[in-house]
Amino acid sequence: MPRSVLVVDDDPHIRQLLVFALGKAGFDTSEAADGEAALAAVEAGAPDLIVLDINMPRMDGLEVCRRVRAVGDTPVLFLSSRDDEIDRVVGIELGADDYVVKPFSPREVVARVQAILRRTGARAPVVTGPAIRHGRLALDLDGWRASWAEEDVALTLTEFSILRTLAAHPAKVFSRDAIIDRLHGPGFAITDRTIDSHIRNLRAKFAAAGAADLIETRAGIGYRLGSCTG
Incomplete structure (x- = not known):
């Protein structure tokens, strides 16, 4: 079955761009315009991965990631409008799996998503090994x-x-x-x-x-x- 990706960004143009690129790559996509909508979408049906903007009004991406991490280990790919090392380090400390700085190429985001999900796929039951x-x-x-x-x-x-x-x-x-x-x-x-x-x-x-x-x-x-x- 296609893997599902939730795209969270307050910029509708960016959401549209990523939803199109990810859909073309074979992913099932959904979108949310703010942090509260993102948490509701995760609760309604956990996606395989979240593409998450950091700089959003009311509830930023760092807080969304913190709350997602409190209840599970859904992979997170952060988007940021600035290449700020503090944001990068805080995001990683919260458990983000990767980080892309705007402006970005949609192909780069798709490649990062695919790489994360290949690693995530290692959790499938076909992988065996002793404790x-x-x-x-x-x-x-x-x-x-x-x-x-x-x-x-x-x-x-x-x-x-x-x-x-x-x-x-x-x-x-x-x-x-x-x-x-x-x-x-x-x-x-x-x-x-x-x-x-x-x-x-x-x-x-x-x-x-x-x-x-x-x-x-x-x-x-x-x-x-x-x-x-x-």
């Missing part, structure tokens, strides 16, 4: 579920993928570039700070569950899985 256990950490690779001391910890797709990469080779130190290559393939253009933001999110989520030693930082090198003993 990974390390100390109190457990990863169910079939169910894409993470837990600490038998208590589930809700993660985004990207967060789970990073943790799975580290847990599959617990003695190995991964550079940020190596983590990016594992997630997206060689040559994918995201910054080291993006990985740092995801690592902070992982540490914060597991710290709330009682984990103080989930991921170790090796200064000047990168990250590896911690002892996960609590």
